[in-house]
Amino acid sequence: MQENSGHRSNRERTRETRAALLSAARALFVEKGYADTGTPEIVKAANVTRGALYHHFRDKEDLFRAVVEREAVAVSSEIERNACAAATPLDALISGSNAYFDAMAIEGRARLLLLDGPAVLGPEEMSRIDRETGGGSLLDGLAALFGRAPDPEMQALADLLSASFDRAALAIAQSARRDDYESAMATLLNTLTVAVAGT
Known part of the structure; x- marks a missing residue:
């Protein structure tokens, strides 16, 4: 039972990380445009690691x-x-x-x-x-x-x-x-x- 709870928690964290990246990226793409937005600022705005970004997106x-x-x-x-x-x-x-x-x-x-x-x-x-x-x-x-x-x-x-x-x-x-x-x-x-x- 404990193990299943942990799996749900991991899935929830994964969803939250992806959502944070999408929201941060959207805000920056709208504000600055695609070309002028760098991945380091997306990661910073999403409050996640660079590794997390590349775990979810190529x-x-x-x-x-x-x-x-x-x-x-x-x-x-x-x-x-x-x-x-x-x-x-x-x-x-x-x-x-x-x-x-x-x-x-x-x-x-x-x-x-x-x-x-x-x-x-x-x-x-x-x-x-x-x-x-x-x-x-x-x-x-x-x-x-x-x-x-x-x-x-x-x-x-x-x-x-x-x-x-x-x-x-x-x-x-x-x-x-x-x-x-x-x-x-x-x-x-x-x-x-x-x-x-x-x-």
């Missing part, structure tokens, strides 16, 4: 990837939580749109996911992270709106809408009026619905 890029993945999961969870109760596919898309803007309003998130993430990890790795953390929800929403299984044209449309959402999130992060972009996205989605109904 290098600074691996730690950055984990930070980005955690942010992407948070965004996806916010969208799912808000869109799943919508009455119609259009309502779900608009709710998901507003939830995306809510999630991206968290300080530093736009920089991590839309600027530094692609610059450090590359577009292919960011696409992988997007796919694995719920990035298919927009495509699913479009499939529900169109009333058919996704096809290459629908995937292209999802890519274009996703780029529009990201551009809007960056503009809002740089002090543009969020209301304007929310309204514009609702107009875009409504127009899309009318176009679908007319086909």
Whole structure:
């Protein structure tokens, strides 16, 4: 019994160490940027040893990837939580749109996911992270709106809408009026619905 308790304690310490590293790294990456953040200051801010960092992560890029993945999961969870109760596919898309803007309003998130993430990890790795953390929800929403299984044209449309959402999130992060972009996205989605109904 004592031994099991010790194992749980070790697992808990491991989780705490990893969480401390992720939180410290996130704060520094947001404050200083990836290039200007060194592993010694991450270790110091997390109050762990250098060995602990390399026990959990291969290098600074691996730690950055984990930070980005955690942010992407948070965004996806916010969208799912808000869109799943919508009455119609259009309502779900608009709710998901507003939830995306809510999630991206968290300080530093736009920089991590839309600027530094692609610059450090590359577009292919960011696409992988997007796919694995719920990035298919927009495509699913479009499939529900169109009333058919996704096809290459629908995937292209999802890519274009996703780029529009990201551009809007960056503009809002740089002090543009969020209301304007929310309204514009609702107009875009409504127009899309009318176009679908007319086909």
